[in-house]
Amino acid sequence: AQTVTQSQPEMSVQEAETVTLSCTYDTSESDYYLFWYKQPPSRQMILVIRQEAYKQQNATENRFSVNFQKAAKSFSLKISDSQLGDAAMYFCASQTGNQFYFGTGTSLTVIP
């Protein structure tokens, strides 16, 4: 089984500033995908960004980007120009075959 580790239970960021959420994973597979999901309070989890392991280029979605370090098995999420609506739990996840593995999450607070 794979493991996904998020070492920051809580993070805070000033509105309009940049914050980076950390994630490491452990897999012996060569073909896998990595994800960041956002879970706002009392709402469903939604995909923020996805990275294919075979791609060297870091994925970017508007204000969200990742720093994918395959050798180090690191997959951090950078949120630029943070907005109040970014406040949520963020889960890092890996996928191999039919299985998805989630970290324990990072609670992000955005300070006005």
Add this chain to the structure above:
Amino acid sequence: DTGVSQNPRHKITKRGQNVTFRCDPISEHNRLYWYRQTLGQGPEFLTYFQNEAQLEKSRLLSDRFSAERPKGSFSTLEIQRTEQGDSAMYLCASSRDLITGELFFGEGSRLTVL
């Protein structure tokens, strides 16, 4: 398309009772997952369906748990003889294309066992 729908959203039951949760996935999605999420934890895999076939089950899914997906559409998760340790959020997610990998989640069914 209204997304993944789960019912009931909240269920409070007494220890020893049976409960059943329903998940209606996005209509064209043939893959359906059940996860359990407890406070401070990420989702933990319970089981996975491809169409009507239950292909994988976690060891977390004891014999008190059963899941079905008749006709490959909606799915039910039943917990028999509930225990206090079953209290959690039960999440359903569906996916159409494993290659893209995106899971679409429902809002979850929160179970409280007294």
